[in-house]
Amino acid sequence: MSNKEEEFVVGDDGLGTDREKDIGQHIGYRYDVNLVPDLKFITPFLQEYIDKMGWKDLNWLEDIHMGYEGDQAAVFDRNINGWVTIPDTIKLPDNQQERDMIARELLIKFQMSENHPMVDLNNAYRKF
Amino acid sequence: MAELKKDSSYEMGLHQEQLKGRTQQKFFSIDESANLTYFHSFEVDTNKSATIDALDMTPREINREIRALMESGIGNITVDNPMSRHGVGVGILNRLNLTFSDSLGYFGCGLIDGPNVHIKGRVGWSCAENMMAGTVVIDGNAGSTFGAAIRGGDLVCKGSVGARTGIDQKGGTIIVGGKTGAFSGFMMQRGRMIVLGDAGMNLGDSMYDGTIYVGGEVEELGVDCVPGEMTELDVRYLTEKLGNYDMKAPNGVEKMQKYVSGKTLWNYDNLEPAEKKLIL
Numbered sequence: 001m002s003n004k005e006e007e008f009v010v011g012d013d014g015l016g017t018d019r020e021k022d023i024g025q026h027i028g029y030r031y032d033v034n035l036v037p038d039l040k041f042i043t044p045f046l047q048e049y050i051d052k053m054g055w056k057d058l059n060w061l062e063d064i065h066m067g068y069e070g071d072q073a074a075v076f077d078r079n080i081n082g083w084v085t086i087p088d089t090i091k092l093p094d095n096q097q098e099r100d101m102i103a104r105e106l107l108i109k110f111q112m113s114e115n116h117p118m119v120d121l122n123n124a125y126r127k128f
Numbered sequence: 129m130a131e132l133k134k135d136s137s138y139e140m141g142l143h144q145e146q147l148k149g150r151t152q153q154k155f156f157s158i159d160e161s162a163n164l165t166y167f168h169s170f171e172v173d174t175n176k177s178a179t180i181d182a183l184d185m186t187p188r189e190i191n192r193e194i195r196a197l198m199e200s201g202i203g204n205i206t207v208d209n210p211m212s213r214h215g216v217g218v219g220i221l222n223r224l225n226l227t228f229s230d231s232l233g234y235f236g237c238g239l240i241d242g243p244n245v246h247i248k249g250r251v252g253w254s255c256a257e258n259m260m261a262g263t264v265v266i267d268g269n270a271g272s273t274f275g276a277a278i279r280g281g282d283l284v285c286k287g288s289v290g291a292r293t294g295i296d297q298k299g300g301t302i303i304v305g306g307k308t309g310a311f312s313g314f315m316m317q318r319g320r321m322i323v324l325g326d327a328g329m330n331l332g333d334s335m336y337d338g339t340i341y342v343g344g345e346v347e348e349l350g351v352d353c354v355p356g357e358m359t360e361l362d363v364r365y366l367t368e369k370l371g372n373y374d375m376k377a378p379n380g381v382e383k384m385q386k387y388v389s390g391k392t393l394w395n396y397d398n399l400e401p402a403e404k405k406l407i408l
Contacts, residue, residue, distance in 0.1 A: 027394055033318040034339050034388065036365040045162065052164045053223055054174065054244050056372040060261035060280030063299040063318060078279065112163035122168045
């Protein structure tokens with residue numbers, strides 16, 4: 001394992017298959033995409049967000065999980081097609097469900113920010 | 129076909145692009161204001177309502193009228209007499225409650241990101257294609273390629289749906305109250321599909337990842353689709369999700385079958401980027 005974040009997601013048997021041993025890297029996503037959310041870990045901010053949107057659950061955020069990029073925890077932002085790394089100042093729990101909720105909250109704050117790259121793209125290319 | 133020489137690709141700069149070191153981290157500050165909607169979206173009030181009579185309107189006129197109402201702050205829009213027109217209710221990137229009082233044609237409510245849509249009728253092919261977020265609830269039946277390439281949100285059909293449901297699904301949750309046709313979950317990559325009735329042949333064919341739950345009988349599994357183990361978390365999730373839409377599994381959630389990818393078709397390696405460059 002190259003780092004603790006990768007090890008947390010992939011586990012000790014990450015390079016389990018012959019193919020993975022050959023190429024020296026884990027094959028697959030950087031988190032368990034099939035892990036369904038446990039709503040008992042929802043944060044107050046996320047609850048406020050889904051109330052505002054008129055949803056009864058996490059809706060599209062069900063597919064957001066905490067993964068890793070390089071040696072840092074990160075969340076994938078589909079709107080920029082890239083990983084957003086989590087600041088070192090945030091201490092992450094050992095529970096994947098709680099980590100996922102933190103990832104969702106930070107992603108919302110990032111996407112709704114006026115500094116998000118989509119704002120520039122929107123201003124430059126929006127047709128109507 | 130014109131040949132692209134190796135030298136041409138170098139002249140175009142395709143081999144000099146510096147990818148290393150790019151990061152979005154500089155944009156990220158957790159201390160920024162906590163907006164709850166996109167920066168470019170319209171601020172709408174869901175207590176303000178408006179109705180559009182679409183009887184003599186073209187799909188483009190309907191879509192423009194919806195947008196104009198959102199721009200003026202209306203958060204609750206009803207479209208009467210949609211007359212099964214194609215491509216209406218599309219491209220809405222906003223918080224909104226939208227109701228269609230009757231059926232829609234092809235590609236209804238595609239490319240949406242956020243609204244809650246209720247269709248009091250049926251829908252044609254490719255409803256909510258490329259949906260990003262929000263909810264779409266259809267009271268009747270739906271055509272083929274229901275939720276094609278959906279990326280997020282809840283897409284609910286209370287009746288039955290046609291073939292290739294959720295083809296190329298990349299996220300989100302598709303819920304079918306009745307039966308689903310052949311090749312449902314074809315090339316599924318992630319997300320969840322919940323079918324309360326029966327599923328046609330080749331369910332989950334060539335699925336890469338994701339989960340399919342079926343309450344009825346499966347005619348035949350597709351290539352690389354295998355039974356999975358139902359967990360306590362799955363049961364709780366399904367109960368909550370179906371309860372949100374007043375739906376129930378006929379034989380109980382606990383007896384639903386779970387299907388996942390066997391992952392025998394996975395074939396990635398770290399030579400891929402180099403191979404792609406060689407093709408260029």
